[in-house]
Amino acid sequence: MEAVLQSLWSIFCLKRERFSNPRSRRRAIVLTALVILLPLSVLSFLMLGPMELGVGRVLGIIGAKLGWGSLAGYAHGEVVVVWDIRLSRALLAILVGGGLAMAGATMQGVFRNPLADPGIIGVSGGGAIGAILMIVLGGRVLPDSFLDSFALYAVPLAAMTGAVLMTFLIYRLSLSRGQVDLVSMLLVGIAINALGGAVIGLMTFISTDDELRTMTFWGLGSLGRANWNLILPGLLFILPPLLLLPRYANALNALLLGEADARHLGINVRRVKTLLIALSASIVGATVALCGTIGFIALVAPHMIRSAIGPDHRFLIPASGLWGASLLLLADLGARTVVAPAELPIGILTALLGSPVFLFLLLQRKRLSMAG
Amino acid sequence: MIRADNIEVIRGGKAILARQSLCLKPGELNVVLGPNGAGKSTLLKVLTGELLPEQGEVFYEDVSLSRLDAPEIARRRAVLSQSSSLSFDFSVSEVVMLGRIPHLSGWESPEDRRACAEALEAVEMSAFKDRNYPSLSGGEKQRVHFARVLAQLERERASSEASGNTAAAWLFLDEPTSALDLRHQHAVLGLLKALARDRGMGILAILHDLNLALRYADQVLLLSHGAQVAAGPPAETLTTHHVAAVYGVRAEIVCSAYNNCPLINVLQHEEPLINNAPI
Numbered sequence: 001m002e003a004v005l006q007s008l009w010s011i012f013c014l015k016r017e018r019f020s021n022p023r024s025r026r027r028a029i030v031l032t033a034l035v036i037l038l039p040l041s042v043l044s045f046l047m048l049g050p051m052e053l054g055v056g057r058v059l060g061i062i063g064a065k066l067g068w069g070s071l072a073g074y075a076h077g078e079v080v081v082v083w084d085i086r087l088s089r090a091l092l093a094i095l096v097g098g099g100l101a102m103a104g105a106t107m108q109g110v111f112r113n114p115l116a117d118p119g120i121i122g123v124s125g126g127g128a129i130g131a132i133l134m135i136v137l138g139g140r141v142l143p144d145s146f147l148d149s150f151a152l153y154a155v156p157l158a159a160m161t162g163a164v165l166m167t168f169l170i171y172r173l174s175l176s177r178g179q180v181d182l183v184s185m186l187l188v189g190i191a192i193n194a195l196g197g198a199v200i201g202l203m204t205f206i207s208t209d210d211e212l213r214t215m216t217f218w219g220l221g222s223l224g225r226a227n228w229n230l231i232l233p234g235l236l237f238i239l240p241p242l243l244l245l246p247r248y249a250n251a252l253n254a255l256l257l258g259e260a261d262a263r264h265l266g267i268n269v270r271r272v273k274t275l276l277i278a279l280s281a282s283i284v285g286a287t288v289a290l291c292g293t294i295g296f297i298a299l300v301a302p303h304m305i306r307s308a309i310g311p312d313h314r315f316l317i318p319a320s321g322l323w324g325a326s327l328l329l330l331a332d333l334g335a336r337t338v339v340a341p342a343e344l345p346i347g348i349l350t351a352l353l354g355s356p357v358f359l360f361l362l363l364q365r366k367r368l369s370m371a372g
Numbered sequence: 373m374i375r376a377d378n379i380e381v382i383r384g385g386k387a388i389l390a391r392q393s394l395c396l397k398p399g400e401l402n403v404v405l406g407p408n409g410a411g412k413s414t415l416l417k418v419l420t421g422e423l424l425p426e427q428g429e430v431f432y433e434d435v436s437l438s439r440l441d442a443p444e445i446a447r448r449r450a451v452l453s454q455s456s457s458l459s460f461d462f463s464v465s466e467v468v469m470l471g472r473i474p475h476l477s478g479w480e481s482p483e484d485r486r487a488c489a490e491a492l493e494a495v496e497m498s499a500f501k502d503r504n505y506p507s508l509s510g511g512e513k514q515r516v517h518f519a520r521v522l523a524q525l526e527r528e529r530a531s532s533e534a535s536g537n538t539a540a541a542w543l544f545l546d547e548p549t550s551a552l553d554l555r556h557q558h559a560v561l562g563l564l565k566a567l568a569r570d571r572g573m574g575i576l577a578i579l580h581d582l583n584l585a586l587r588y589a590d591q592v593l594l595l596s597h598g599a600q601v602a603a604g605p606p607a608e609t610l611t612t613h614h615v616a617a618v619y620g621v622r623a624e625i626v627c628s629a630y631n632n633c634p635l636i637n638v639l640q641h642e643e644p645l646i647n648n649a650p651i
Contacts, residue, residue, distance in 0.1 A: 266446025
């Protein structure tokens with residue numbers, strides 16, 4: 001994972017700095033902790049659940065699957081649970097959680113507003129509209145032979161297109177005198193989420209039972225659909241933009257000063273902004289296609305990292321990625337163990353976690369603007 | 373040398389800048405003066421490429437500004453805007469480090485950190501380096517941004533010595549003293565003067581204080597209603613006649629007994645700004 005390499009590299013760079021100030025010391029501690037936390041989260045994710053397995057058995061099964069040792073001695077059920085069910089789900093959680101958190105951190109930088117959560121401002125809604133249009137209308141318009149072989153890719157592509165188009169629209173509409181206005185941004189989000197709701201409602205009306213079942217899952221968001229078939233499109237659509245984001249960290253830092261000042265620092269503002277909006281929105285779109293709208297991870301993870309180590313995007317983006325991945329892994333672990341053997345939709349859990357944070361941020365802003 | 377030829381900017385059918393030509397030389401501190409709405413900031417925006425004029429062109433060392441590469445310019449030209457809307461929790465030293473972005477490829481080197489430390493030292497903000505930027509006062513924020521543009525123009529000593537790169541550095545400042553106390557106003561202007569004289573930097577600053585201009589400027593440009601009223605050395609430009617014509621106030625020019633510096637003393641408003649003022 002690039003995010004992991006990136007953060008190892010940042011720790012290395014911090015070491016050269018000899019921790020010259022309190023913030024760089026904190027960064028080193030936080031990044032190290034996050035790098036250690038991620039594999040631990042994965043391990044507990046693989047061990048816990050309705051069927052509990054020891055560390056040795058989990059590692060043994062994965063090792064055997066990767067070619068070290070043999071599967072003899074493990075029950076077929078155990079192998080299926082660890083490898084096919086839990087590991088694919090863990091990878092999906094890492095991709096989606098890390099992707100959402102990094103995309104959220106980027107969007108908050110571009111919008112220059114820590115409240116720009118893709119779920120709230122309507123980016124995910126755009127993705128859901130795209131995905132649902134493809135599921136319901138695509139099946140009627142496109143030839144079956146095409147859908148049979150490309151369904152796994154067509155839906156994410158439609159969701160990504162929807163999310164990207166919607167983000168440009170939101171950005172345009174919430175811009176007033178070169179600044180993203182908080183109130184307009186949130187109002188545009190309300191409007192777009194309402195539009196999304198209407199489109200989904202309309203499609204429910206004309207969809208078949210089969211399509212309906214696929215669609216309901218978009219509203220709540222769940223990692224329950226995870227299997228190895230889903231990992232390939234996930235890697236294909238989420239990883240490339242994810243790898244590109246950290247390269248624009250310095251440009252994002254400059255953008256926080258305002259567009260004019262960023263331009264004076266040699267940043268091609270128009271190009272960078274367009275690119276970053278497209279990259280982050282397509283990540284969000286792809287995650288929506290894979291597991292529905294999982295809210296607030298993109299808001300909460302970057303916010304917690306920002307208050308721990310500051311807004312420097314060179315550290316914020318990789319650290320948010322690591323923390324978002326761990327956060328979603330642990331949330332999903334909770335979602336499938338708390339009411340086991342049934343399963344809580346993960347979207348409910350992240351909303352429980354996220355909405356208080358959002359309200360807190362909103363109130364904090366209000367207090368600040370009243371004080372200033 | 374930076375040259376502007378016949379710049380014209382029109383907004384809403386009205387000329388904000390009319391046929392303004394200008395020439396900035398390295399090693400000179402140029403000060404632009406004029407009442408509110410005279411077109412000072414517009415001129416600065418045209419000179420820095422932020423605003424494209426309806427007519428006319430700007431040349432940096434005889435190359436048209438529109439044909440220059442943005443990152444390349446940013447390494448030798450910095451701009452201090454009137455206000456920066458930075459609300460994220462950067463520390464003071466991180467804000468100054470943002471000035472090094474044109475020189476960075478990813479991570480900062482000890483050279484970059486040295487440049488930032490020196491810039492903070494120059495504006496007397498070293499003690500604040502680990503403070504949270506949003507918690508500073510307006511004047512302190514202004515000094516931090518001043519340090520940021522100073523850090524931006526600091527060149528790597530090793531590389532500039534090796535390549536014999538002597539291209540001039542340029543600094544544009546829009547009201548750099550607007551939030552500063554008396555001592556820091558003079559500290560900033562003194563520093564600008566020293567940068568121009570000792571390092572051959574070409575500087576253009578918009579100011580409102582005529583006495584600061586008289587004391588520190590090499591060249592003064594007096595604007596009114598988008599047109600040049602006078603330009604040249606400060607003592608010849610800021611005459612009682614021009615001050616009356618541009619600002620509508622009657623003034624005398626006195627000479628300091630201490631250092632012979634001319635000072636403008638306002639006698640009375642020709643047209644009082646507040647008609648019904650008590651007493």
